[in-house]
Amino acid sequence: LEAETVMLGRPSMMRLPDIVGVELTGKRQPGITATDIVLALTEFLRRERVVGAYLEFYGEGASSLSIGDRATISNMTPEYGATAAMFYIDEQTIDYLNLTGREPEQVALVENYAKQTGLWADALATAEYERVLTFDLSAVERTMAGPSNPHARLATRELAAKGIAGEWEEKPGEMPDGAVIIAAITSCTNTSNPRNVVAAGLLARKANELGLVRKPWVKSSFAPGSKVAELYLKEANLLSELEKLGFGIVGFACTTCNGMSGALDPKIQQEIIDRDLYSTAVLSGNRNFDGRIHPYAKQAFLASP
16 A cells, blocks of 8 residues: 555655664673574563664673674564664774775775764764663573574573473484474574574584484484575584584575475374374574474474574
8 A cells, every 4th residue: 555655646654663772781601692692682672562663782782792793683673573673883893894805995985984974883872762771791691482482582591490301211213202303503694693603513513522413303404594604614614513413504595494494204204293292493593483493393492503
């Protein structure tokens, strides 16, 4: 209807969005990934009801985040209900442009333009908002989300207490009830973030050193959103470590996150049906609604790659 109105030369009305300031204080603890931060933020912002708002992140915590980390936070805007999530232009932005091979003239143009037009971080330090939310990055711990909702935050230390994880007795040739049948590093911004992907590669290397292997009922995959991820993993000698653990690259596009995880091994699928097993999925995507990931994964959890 709006498109038709404009085509007929009539004005199209829209409500000015609420602009909400989100002050990020503190700095994250060692070992905490951007995924941990964004899942905690998603829970926080959903609770604060920012639906339809434009969010502007600022503060000491925001300054400490890399461009990749900021992109991870902005990428989950739909999950916490806002219309847009933005960070100011600062030295982190300039470092990113240099790191990604932009011409010096282009980098200088971006910096000068931002400073002249009042878009540089220093010029926005005194910005006033009708509503301000404060989030402490130092309070973020290792985090997952689920089942079923990206804002249902789960601290990994609480998985056993909540009955989500626990000891089980392995029976030869038999899949346990509650088994993870899909483990996927997906193409969402969580995976396009180099820090997250390299961390996954280092973890895979350590797992291989310890002789750990995935169970035969786990379908694993790696689908980075960019071929750049493949290049820097190869250069760091980490792609082979992921492949050895079962996380070989299956494509450079959306896969498991939007339900295109592919078929399970027919024997595994039949066992799930015959024994009416409760099976789950774990992925580094943005969404985990019931039935979205796979018909036989009754619930799904979001986690860092």
